[in-house]
Amino acid sequence: MRTLLRLAYDGAPFCGWQIQPKHRTVQGDLDDALSTLLRQPIQTMGAGRTDTGVHAKEMFVHFDCIPELGKGIQDLDQLVHRLNRFLDPAIHIYEAREVQRNWHARFDATARSYEYILCASGSPFWRNNAWMVERLPDLAKMNEAAKLLLTETDFASFCKAGSDNKTTICAVTRAEWVMEAEVVTFHITADRFLRNMVRAIVGSLYEVGNGNWSVAEFEARFAQKNRGAMGTSAPAQGLYLTQVTYNNL
Template sequence: MTRFALTLEWNGVPYAGFQRQSHAPSVQQALEEAAFGVTGEDVRVHASGRTDTGVHALAMRAHFDLSRPFDPFRMAGALNAHLLKAGHAIAVLDCREVADDWHARFSCIGRAYEYRIVNRRAPLTLDVGKAWRISRPIDAQAMHDAAQVLVGHHDFTTFRSVHCQSASPVKTLDRLDVRREGERVVIEAAARSFLHHQVRSMVGCLAMVGQGQWSCADLVSALEAKDRCKLGLNAPPDGLYFVKAVYPGE
């Protein structure tokens, strides 16, 4: 058996997320079909994180097994050729052979997301589907200051989708930084793992702070309530990018 680790980029717009769905195209299905096209083997692709419909990836990690050896460099090129031919917006940025016990999901010890807001009155043109446009002026510094309330070890029930399958709502958020770059506001989040919708839920509430609709105290109340009904706003998937997965020894 040979295990291949992939680094993937995709445009989330055409997909119902990473995970295979019965009635909608998924990144997993596209990759498994490409792998079958290349190798003739039915493989199962595992990713470091699931993503929702419309969420993008700049460097998702994944793996799959093959019964026989295959040059990893040729594998990347062949998978890309199959993906491109099938009209997919998915690219294999890197492919390498890894040890049999390396697992894209279970070996992963850190994950990072980036959320992109365009803060302007005018509609998006080049960034349609790729950022969240907020018309009202938002205060990125106030958002950054409030974000620090969420950093650390907390029960994130308020910021968790009702569909979340995680055993516990308690997570440790390592970093939540907000910075402005002209009309853009970028939010970076890092943790060992996240709950379903956690980043979008945190971003939605920070956007309320940025627009002056919520104070920092309101954010603290929402967190402490441990109640999904106290969520201010869930940000749309358009602006969310999975940017990094960290593994031991990397």
């Protein structure tokens, strides 16, 4: 029996999504909870891997188990209820449902969307959930530079050094900054993302927005396909995985 979970999490207490020896991760907590409740070893597969401190408003995972659920668990709705009582409040399960045996949370995803939040208001409520900056950058210039992401396919310039990606080709379909109340949010959607890609893009666009680079300089640096030519990665706490898209759900 293959089961899908739709969940969200605050990434602050975790060293990312993926299980790591001697480190607390979202996947580690979830696997432990499922294994305990279902009384069998469970290994989840996520739609992606978020880094330390990165949040998810929507993450999909799947796992396989024998058809019989654990003691006292009558159906998947009850499993959701029990999981939410068992897990740290930093993780919340919204939904569980049975899916086809060959459905895959990672490989069946056709697009993923992220948001990155900048805050210049000084509000203490954003300090763990946004990049706190002294002043808001120039949105018009950042959006002009962001449009270049829509016409490029090779994102080697924003790939973390040492990553084991087989290809750096990605298709970005949305990349824009939007003013939203006291914060500025960067919205980006693509068919796939490289490790650290969104934070590297945000850090580089910020160089344009704060006047350190012109749009033309951003374009020239981007064309070098060299991570060292781009800006420093933005802090993790401002990044959110917001949507995973499937054609078969």
